[in-house]
Amino acid sequence: MNDKVCLITDVGYGAGASVARRFARGGYRIALLAQNAVKSMSSALNARASIT
Secondary structure: OOOOEEEEEOOOOHHHHHHHHHHHHOOOEEEEEOOOHHHHHHHHHHHHHOOO
């Protein structure tokens, strides 16, 4: 089990989304928080895609 976990806020826009991708590539399990559900889901999918 991976015990590296990161909570990232404001992932709907540039910096937060970029940080999410970086942590995902680093093997972290990430929790994302944004005011806009569509943008946070998009960031989550992009972060997941960046690790493959």
